[in-house]
Amino acid sequence: MRRITAALACALVSPIAAASNASLPGMRGDLYGWIAAAASATVLIAGFEYAHRRPRVRNRIARGDRSLRLLILAVVVLFVGGVVANLFFSLRNTHETLLDEARDDTANLALAVQQQLSGLIDDIDFSMSIVARSAPAQALPGTADATVAEEMLTGMARHLPAVQAMWVVDAGGRIVHRSRDMPRRAEAAIAGHLQLHQQRNTDALAFGRPMPDGPGRWFIPVSRRMKRPDGRFAGMVVAALRPGYIARQTSALDLGREGVAVLMSTDGVVMQQAALPSTMIGRPIEPTPRFIALTRRADTGSYRTAHPFDGVDRIISYRRLPGRPLVVLAGVGVNEVLAPWRQTAATYIAGSLLLLVLLTLLGVRLWRELQRRAEHQTLIARLERTRRLQAGISSLIVRATTRSELFEGTCDAAVRHGRLGAAWIDMFDPATGTLSTVASAGKDVGQLLSQPATLNDDGSGMAVETFVSGQTVVSNDLATRTDRSPRRQCAVALGYRSKITLPLLRRNEPLATLTLLARPVGFFTAEETRTLEHLAADLSHALDHLAAVERVNYLALHDALTGLPNHTLFIDRTAQRLRRAAESDLRCAVAKIDIERFRQINATAGREAGDTVIRLIAQRLTTALGRDAVLSRPERDHFMFLIDEAGSEAEIASAVHKALQACSDAPMNVDGQALHISVRAGVSLYPDDGRDTETLVRNAEAALARAKHMRERMVFYAPAMNARVAETLLIENKLRSALERGQFALHYQPKFDAHSGALCGLEALIRWKDPDEEGLILPARFVPLLEETGLILPVGEWVMNEALRDYRRWREAGLSPPRIAVNVSALQLRQDSFTRSVRSAVGGADHAERGLELEITESMLMTRVESNADKLDAIRDMGVSIAIDDFGTGYSSLQYIARLPLDTLKIDRSFVAGMTRNTTDREIVASVISLAHQLHLKVVAEGVESNEQAQLLQQLSCDEVQGFLFSPPLPPSRVEALMRSSRRLDPPAALH
Secondary structure (H helix, E strand, O other): OHHHHHHHHHHHHHHHHHHHHOOOOOOHHHHHHHHHHHHHHHHHHHHHHHHHHOHHHHHHHHHOHHHHHHHHHHHHHHHHHHHHHHHHHHHHHHHHHHHHHHHHHHHHHHHHHHHHHHHHHHHHHHHHHHHHHHOOOOOOOOOHHHHHHHHHHHHHHHHOOOEEEEEEEEOOOOEEEEOOOOOOOOHHHHHHHHHHHHHOOOOOOEEOOOEEOOOOOEEEEEEEEEEOOOOOEEEEEEEEEOHHHHHHHHOOOOOOOOOEEEEEEOOOEEOOOOOOOHHHOOOEOOOOOHHHHHOOOOOEEEEEEEOOOOOOEEEEEEEEOOOOOEEEEEEEEHHHHHHHHHHHHHHHHHHHHHHHHHHHHHHHHHHHHHHHHHHHHHHHHHHHHHHHHHHHHHHHHHHOOOHHHHHHHHHHHHHHOOOOOEEEEEEEEOOOOEEEEEEEEEOOHHHHHOOOOEOOOOOOOHHHHHHHHOOOEEEOOHHHOOOOOHHHHHHHHOOOOEEEEEEEEEOOEEEEEEEEEEOOOOOOOHHHHHHHHHHHHHHHHHHHHHHHHHHHHHHHHEOOOOOOEOHHHHHHHHHHHHHHHHHHOOEEEEEEEEEOOHHHHHHHHOHHHHHHHHHHHHHHHHHHHOOOOEEEEEEOOEEEEEEEEEOOHHHHHHHHHHHHHHHHOOOEEEOOEEEOOOEEEEEEEEOOOOOOHHHHHHHHHHHHHHHHHHOOOEEEOOHHHHHHHHHHHHHHHHHHHHOOOOOEEEEEEEEEEOOOOOEEEEEEEEEEOOOOOOOOEOHHHHHHHHHHHOOHHHHHHHHHHHHHHHHHHHHHOOOOOOOEEEEOOHHHHHOOOHHHHHHHHHOOOOOHHHHEEEEEEHHHHHHOHHHHHHHHHHHHHOOOEEEEEEEOOOOOOHHHHHHOOOOEEEEOHHHHHHOOOOHHHHHHHHHHHHHHHHOOOEEEEEOOOOHHHHHHHHHOOOOEEEOOOOOOOEOHHHHHHHHHHOOOOOOHHHOO
16 A cells, blocks of 8 residues: 555655646646645545554444445545546647647737838838839930930839849830839730739739749839829839848748748738748738638738648738738648647646556455455345245244235245346246236336237246256346346346346246346346245245145145036125116026936946046037136036026027037047937026025026926026927027028018109018928018027128019019118127128129118117227128118217218108197107208118108108008018019199
């Protein structure tokens, strides 16, 4: 520790000494903050050394281990940040100060050059103005005036060091007077200036671009306008300026090795060559210098740029000569300006880096010391956590009475006592091939368990590995695993790094997996894993015990052979269903089934064969009644079940008959032998035969005894019921074969136009030709039973197809049949395949859809408006018409009526029958007709049986009428004769 302290003190001396010797502006201002930070670091080190020598203080530090680690880390970060920040801001401030001073220096240099050149050019301007007033612009060569003018020009040029020669040009561009030492290209400089002075009337000097005058020699042509007494242009005075003289005026300035001083025109042309290549004299700089744009806003300014000739980074200041198209630029190199700053900055950085290295070494040593103590404290904490977890699991095993309670308590103890991030238990579901979670705990467990875990996934996770192998799987760094398990990826995203999955066994086979998650890397050490495996073994023993207890409880309420509820559980579940039936006012029934000659099966085929028969009957009853049915095996050869939520006695009888058929219709294969089983049933009805379970069971047993005595297959407790049920079952059995035997027929009731009397439609009405009865059976006797048994689906499809067959047959016979209306039942409309059935029916021939109209009752449409509307839209798109039947008897909304794809509205016969007797029904009929016409619907009145009704309907503008007044339902042959006769309503007085 002493060596580290001494090294750190030495490291502090270097940057402090460098700062104290620094001559740069801005560096000494930050020196005191730097010294204060270094002194604080020294005090901190001394304090730690003092604490290290004192055991009592060292123990206090150990007790606050975590806080101290955070404190040391914060102090180290603070000091490092302070040193870096102090260094950064000090160097930056000094850097900016030096650049600002360089700008001020170049601005002063530009001002000095501007003042020198302004005085020089003013003298030249004054001298040229004298020449312009004195020298004659038209004197002939050789005359006295010419000689005087030339002597004057020579004297002027000799008097002005910056002027090489001067000459006078007349208005025609001829040189009339000249001084000695004329430049070789004097004639070439005249044209541009002559044109300029001819165009403007000003005495200001005009500066041209520098022109070569031999090798390495240049001159700048400058001219001044001459004018006659009347102000007209008389010529000009031209002077050749020496660029070298102008450059010598700026050579005395201290610009440094990279500095420049340049005279340029305002359009960017170099006028003199100091510090620039001679090839640039007289040429504009490319790209255009920044000062050109800047001089448009201000005559003076500064900017930083890399010079286009040599690439040197310079600070440039410019000043425009007052009244002249010339700009003076003075610049110094940035590298020369910042050279002292870089040298000092290097010293500062080296010292600061040394300090940071020593601080880092000190921090590493402190951290290792505290890490050793932290490991010791972690070991103690882990042992305490393990002790609490073991105590919690042991207590849970003692008090848990169900498997779910054990699983939930285990997950909760792992998170609460084990201080783990998440815990859950998975069990394999054979139906889906997935591991389903049965218990969980932890803040992030919901998001983790939303990811699937399947046994069929080739990228399976740890839970799947554990379930397949039956071994513990540990990962102390989830980020390095290569499996594609969605749960692992989610855990890594949530910050978890360690995971263990333990098998929970029952009878040495994996029943479930316990998964635990922790955030630190390497959390599940070998010792930790062994402890958790012992806990998993304890949980497995507890599962075996609970399974035995559950088996005992299960057998107390279930039949061991079939798994069905026994008599006790049947009584309890039936009582619950009866309470629900009493609230909803529905009918129920208890049925008890007896297996005929079961003792003979046991005696001849053996007890095992008898058990097989019992299991097969249980399976068949479960399939026939549904898995939600209350089914029981109270005795060896008896079964009992409940039929609840029945709508009628016929429905109950049908359900019992279906169960009996399932048991005895097909033979049972028992040990290779086909056994034909006969069963009988006794039935008691709720609430007619009893209002409690015991009474219903007792009466069902009495009915079964009577069935066995009477040799009947099914007997109801109430004798009157037996006759009704027998009749219902007889009709049902006949209906099941009626469609196959072609016993159904269609009759058609005509519809007539209420105004013209013409035939405009037909309604298909089904009839049943029962061979055991005389005449045709009307729909009221058998259609309700068709709907209860579901036979309405094939029969309804037959009606639609048969009506379309008659329609096509009439068309092929050359007739023009009207649309045929077919009634649709609620069960048909609810089928998802209803639309396909209609499409199949109308797809048999061309234009078949024109012959079909579907009639749907109002109450049927209002039950599932959105679904029905979608189906009717699809049907109407086929070209099939839609009619709403029995309108006025339901509770439809006008809003829904307007949305439905309807073509026709049929007024219920009850309103038609009553409209001649009371005004209320008449007003209802009038309103319905008016409403339908506003919705562009056709109106049909059914059940018209008197002339008075027909006349009133015509007065109310009803479109079509239908009823026995005009025609009863007719067989197809008579309908064909009606169409061939083309007769109208008879008698016509019915409507007129």
